[in-house]
Amino acid sequence: MTKQTTTMNRAVFLDRDGTMIEDVGYLDRLQRLKLFPYTVDAIRLLNRGGFKVVVVTSQAGIANGVITEAFVKEAHEEIARLASAGGARIDGFYYCPHSPTAVVDEYRTECDCRKPKPGMIHSAVRDLSLDLSRSFIVGDRWRDIEMGQTAGTTGILVETGYGKTEASRRPSNIAPVTVVADLIEATSWILGQ
Ligand SMILES: [Mg+2]
Ligand SMILES: [Zn+2]
Secondary structure, eight states: OHHHHHHSBEEEEEOOBTTTBOOOSSOOSGGGOOBOTTHHHHHHHHHHTTEEEEEEEEOHHHHTTSSOHHHHHHHHHHHHHHHHHTTOOOOEEEEEOOBTTOSSGGGBSOOSOSTTSOHHHHHHHHHHOBOGGGOEEEESSHHHHHHHHHHTOEEEEESTTTHHHHHTOOOTTSOOOEEESSHHHHHHHHHTO
16 A cells, blocks of 8 residues: 555646636647746645646537637647746646537537546546645636535635635535635645645
8 A cells, every 4th residue: 555655646736817827718829828936836846846747628629610629739839839938847737628518519518527527537547646635736726626526636726717705605506615815825725735
């Protein structure tokens, strides 16, 4: 049992829009991609703390025909590049392109990766050998927190993006979580646990 614990990784799952980058609605051009000023620092600190850093993002704009899957991948390459330029490493990007009411036929499905379902986290566990009970999720929406709690991680709500509004109305099926101003505060909190 001890041996297994030492070979499994801890992770911090990060919501993308409103948590790592400014929420601009449907991000459809790289020029509109704006990392918050502390995002790269936060990722680098989490790396140094021994955490895998994993982005989990719902991109229903793909299902609705507003953005393409290719563009989402391009945006993630750009985020990875900006992180890398600042000495930070992102270990995985997972996105859900689906919607039960999708305009684009191939994405219209009741998938298991649409938040708050935990499919993206389970994919990351398979890829990165993660110990979820020692992992965290940071997001600006309750559906981020619910996804993380369903998977067995500890959630932290940030007040950026939709977080300020969300903080005042926690759904009763979601356990109370720590609420902090932003991702860099969430990082300090996680590293202090
Ligand atoms: Mg968000
Ligand atoms: Zn999905």
